[in-house]
Amino acid sequence: MAGFLDRERTIAGPGFNRWMVPPAALCIHLCIGQVYAFSVFNLPMTRLIGVTESAPEDWKLTTLGWIFSISIVCLGLSAAFAGRWLEQVGPRKAMLLSATCFGGGFLVSALGIWLHVIWLVYLGYGVLGGIGLGIGYISPVSTLIKWFPDRPGMATGMAIMGFGGGAMIGSPLAVGLMDLFSGPESVGVAPTFLTMGLIYFTFMAIGALLVRLPPEGWLPAGYQPPVESSKLITTAHVHVDEALKTPQFYLVWMVLFLNVSAGIGVLGQASAMSQEMMPGKIEAAAAAGFVGLLSIFNMVGRFVWASTSDYLGRKKTYLIFFALGMALYAAVPPAAAMGSVLLYVLCYCVIMSMYGGGFATVPAYLKDLFGTMHVGAIHGRLLTAWAAAGVMGPVLINYIREFQIEAGVPKAQAYTVTMYIMVALLFLGLICNALIRAVDSRHHYVGPESEGSRS
Numbered sequence: 001m002a003g004f005l006d007r008e009r010t011i012a013g014p015g016f017n018r019w020m021v022p023p024a025a026l027c028i029h030l031c032i033g034q035v036y037a038f039s040v041f042n043l044p045m046t047r048l049i050g051v052t053e054s055a056p057e058d059w060k061l062t063t064l065g066w067i068f069s070i071s072i073v074c075l076g077l078s079a080a081f082a083g084r085w086l087e088q089v090g091p092r093k094a095m096l097l098s099a100t101c102f103g104g105g106f107l108v109s110a111l112g113i114w115l116h117v118i119w120l121v122y123l124g125y126g127v128l129g130g131i132g133l134g135i136g137y138i139s140p141v142s143t144l145i146k147w148f149p150d151r152p153g154m155a156t157g158m159a160i161m162g163f164g165g166g167a168m169i170g171s172p173l174a175v176g177l178m179d180l181f182s183g184p185e186s187v188g189v190a191p192t193f194l195t196m197g198l199i200y201f202t203f204m205a206i207g208a209l210l211v212r213l214p215p216e217g218w219l220p221a222g223y224q225p226p227v228e229s230s231k232l233i234t235t236a237h238v239h240v241d242e243a244l245k246t247p248q249f250y251l252v253w254m255v256l257f258l259n260v261s262a263g264i265g266v267l268g269q270a271s272a273m274s275q276e277m278m279p280g281k282i283e284a285a286a287a288a289g290f291v292g293l294l295s296i297f298n299m300v301g302r303f304v305w306a307s308t309s310d311y312l313g314r315k316k317t318y319l320i321f322f323a324l325g326m327a328l329y330a331a332v333p334p335a336a337a338m339g340s341v342l343l344y345v346l347c348y349c350v351i352m353s354m355y356g357g358g359f360a361t362v363p364a365y366l367k368d369l370f371g372t373m374h375v376g377a378i379h380g381r382l383l384t385a386w387a388a389a390g391v392m393g394p395v396l397i398n399y400i401r402e403f404q405i406e407a408g409v410p411k412a413q414a415y416t417v418t419m420y421i422m423v424a425l426l427f428l429g430l431i432c433n434a435l436i437r438a439v440d441s442r443h444h445y446v447g448p449e450s451e452g453s454r455s
Contacts (some may be wrong), residue, residue, distance in 0.1 A: 007090030012212040018147040018220070020210065025140035026162040027207025028095055031200040032102055032136045033166015035075075035129075036295060038068050039271040040174050040288055044187040048116060051187055059118060061272065065398045067126050069391050072264065074130025076387020079138045083380025084240065086139060091211045094139040099204030102132025106197025113190040125193075134383065136204065137163065139211075141363050142376025146214050149372070150223045153314075156363040157306030164356040165299030170196075171291045232315060232436070236444040237371030243378045246443050248369050251436050255318060256362055257385035258429035262325065262422040263355035264386075265393030266348065270294055273397065276411040277336045278344060290345065297349040298356035305357025306364060314365040315436060321354040322430035326423045333416040369439050396421060 003009060042064050049055040086094045105128035112120025140159045148155035177195055181188030219225065226235055243249050266273065271287040282290060309317040328347045335343040366382065367375045396418050404414040 005089075005093040005096065007088070007093075007213070010090045010092045010211060010213050011215055016212060018214070021140070021144060021147050021212060022158045024095075024207045024210035024212075025144060025159045027203050027210065028098065028136045028140060029160065029162030030166050030169060031204050032098070032133050033163040033295075033299075034170030034174075034196070034200065035068070035071055035133060035166070036164070036298065037167035037170035037174060037291055038071075038125075039269055040171050040291060041189060042269070042272055043284070044178060044189055045113070047187055048113065048189065051185060057116075062398050062402060063118060065269070065394050067121055069394050070122055070126030071130035071133060072390020073387040074127050075133040075137065076384045076390065078131040078134030079380040079383040079386075080134075081380075082135050083138060083377035084374075086135070086380070087142070087374065087376055090213060091139045091143045092208050094135050095208035095211060096205060098132045098136030098139060099201050099208060100132070101128050102136060102204065103197045103201025105129030105132060106193045106200065110190045110193035110197065113193060134380075138376055138380045138383070140207075141379055142372075143211065143213060145363065145367055145372060145375055146218075148220075149225060150220055151307070151310055152364040152367050153306040153308075153310035153361060154303070157303040157360040160306070160356075160360040160363075161299050161302040163299075163359070164302045164352075165295055167295030168292050168299065171288055171295065173199075175288050232313065232438050233368045234371055234439060234444075236441070237373035238369075238378075238439060238443050239445050240374035240377040240381065242443050242445070243370050243374070244381065246439050248436055248439050249378070249382070251432050252362065252365060252369070253382055253385045254432040255429055255436075256358065256382060257389050258425045258432065259318075259321060259325075259355065259358040260386055260389035261393045261396070262329065262425045262429075263351060263393070264389055265395075265397035265418070266351070269394065269397050270348075273415060274344075277415055278339070278341060279411070281339060281341050290348075293345065294348060294352045297353040301353025301356040302360035305354065306360035309357075309361045309364060314361055314368060315433060317361055318358065318365075318433045319430070321358055322426045322433060325351060325354055326426045326430075329419050329422040329426065332419045333413075336415075337413075369436075371445075373445060 042061060045064050046054045046058050046061060049058050082094065105124045105126075108124030108128060109121045110124075112118065112122075112124055137160075141156060144155040144159045145152050148158075173196065174192055177192040178188040181191040226233070238246070270291050271284075274282045274287045274290050275284065305317060305321075312320075328351050332344065332347050335347060362382065363375065363379050366378050370378055397415070400418045400421075401414045404417065405411060
């Protein structure tokens, strides 16, 4: 079995069609993208004991908010530490480990919910699930960049598109299962977690079996790689350890951190937030639909914006993300105050398309700046920005909301200050993106690009 999982066993044979690899990536990313639908569990999990309404012993929303944050922190940390390992062992072994951790995290959380022990839920979905998220997230990315050197933005868009669309499946699946398992004495969350863990493990394991790597030196028919570097696109390579010595790495880190911080808190509380900001207009069922709609735009935006970046360039694409995002976040409070559901939903849909597009475009940005040799490992380390944002974003949403409500602010207006803080974060991101320049040649790798250079 170990031999079957080895990197050498995943090398594609002659005549292999590279378009067989994106479905393998989607098997992983559509599953782990369920994390974006976690908000549909938040309100039911505040009624595990009370069932129809929260009991004094039930968990508070702020307590539950840490489940999402812990999972994103563990995503970033596991991606950072597993990046070099992934380059050595190949995607199949990494994807199967991801399936085990992510599916197993659901099972541990189901036990924690049944026993009503919050630290078991933190350990299950937060730590184990987060590790599965991180390893699964980066596993297909460098593989697809190698298969599509002619369209790296499109390739990363395909790899990461499924992650944005995971909530489109996960949200109605979770709601449907909770309805199925609920009763007079239960909201049905524990059996829902158990069922989803088994389903997700199965489909992720299928993706691990399908994935293949191109042979060393393989190029698409008719494609001639550029001989000389141009603007921000280099033909050289930078070792992963050397990349951490460049200002470009930290500027891109800040770009990702600020873009993600501005969006991830919204995604983590999208269901509850939409019901509170638009009381009487968006109810629980509509809120679940809103989460699913955000997932669609998150998913489509990843492919469309990343593909567009192949023509506009990565720097100009991020300029659009930050400038337009500032205007849209500033428009959310007035839209909610007017009671305009259409404008409110439209603002967030476009925001989420650019949020997803930022994730899908950043691996190609790294490929342009640092080359392809260690792009998977560099991408993994960059995702520590996601981990940091996974704490900052939800904290801004949850704790500023609670502070505002305790100060007597109506729930419908409790998010206004946070929206304007998001505008400020995006402005800082705009500045960081403007400062990015080509990597100095002294950081370029001068040894042979070989299998040994990956270790």
